[in-house]
């Protein structure tokens with residue numbers, strides 16, 4: 001069942017075709033292996049980068065697709081329509097990369113974005129902590145200034161791309177007494193001393209998605225890794241999270257459509273359905 005939406009232009013629909021072929025050809029055959037591994041292989045990320053399916057809204061000058069939210073939405077629809085689960089391309093491209101695009105300095109954008117768009121560096125965003133979910137201003141992970149560096153201590157949980165991530169936007173307290181006005185966003189590269197990944201979390205679904213715990217034990221990062229304004233992180237999050245919620249709503253609608261389609265096939269012709277789905 002396909003609904004032709006008028007919000008999409010021809011260039012969006014062209015991307016839809018590329019995305020559909022990619023998810024059918026490169027992802028569906030790997031799903032069972034990803035589920036067994038609890039992880040998506042990095043080669044698939046590199047292929048997605050080569051086919052222009054990562055960071056479609058990042059400006060072309062930084063290696064992205066130069067598109068708009070419609071391109072991201074088309075990709076999300078095709079991903080979820082295909083029935084695959086695991087590669088958190090959207091967390092990388094639609095949820096985390098925009099912090100660099102919108103808030104990064106020119107130097108940060110030139111240095112960080114091209115390998116991110118190619119899938120060579122995988123992104124994650126670490127907000128949630130063992131004791132803090134919705135109430136983001138209560139996070140406890142701290143970043144303390146030490147000369148030209150920040151020293152980061154704390155832990156995060158439920159982080160998508162947690163095992164694969166090379167670069168993590170970490171939400172930290174830079175002024176613990178200031179509540180929401182003491183939060184900052186700091187990029188932590190995964191090869192920094194003191195950074196450690198915990199266990200992959202078992203979930204009811206999305207078995208191949210590497211949702212994990214992360215630990216920061218005196219991790220020293222240069223102050224130039226600050227993204228946006230020092231102590232302005234909470235406002236930055238409030239400005240970016242609506243797009244995260246919107247793209248997640250697109251995933252959910254596409255998944256529901258697929259479930260409805262499968263249900264209709266099943267109730268109309270169970271034998272044909274079993275052959276299509278399970279063969």
Ligand SMILES: Cc1cc2nc3c(=O)[nH]c(=O)nc-3n(C[C@H](O)[C@H](O)[C@H](O)COP(=O)(O)OP(=O)(O)OC[C@H]3O[C@@H](n4cnc5c(N)ncnc54)[C@H](O)[C@@H]3O)c2cc1C
Pocket residue numbers: 091124125126127128132133134135157158159160161203206211
């Ligand atoms: C698969 C998965 C992937 C995730 N990926 C990431 C990630 O990449 N990065 C990251 O930082 N986090 C990630 N998370 C964490 C996610 O953002 C949190 O689960 C979310 O913020 C909610 O926090 P919580 O689970 O602690 O629930 P809580 O904050 O404890 O909320 C529990 C319930 O109480 C309700 N509630 C809370 N506060 C109020 C209130 N004031 N009034 C009324 N109701 C309230 C909530 O709506 C919810 O129903 C992920 C989670 C999952 C499950």
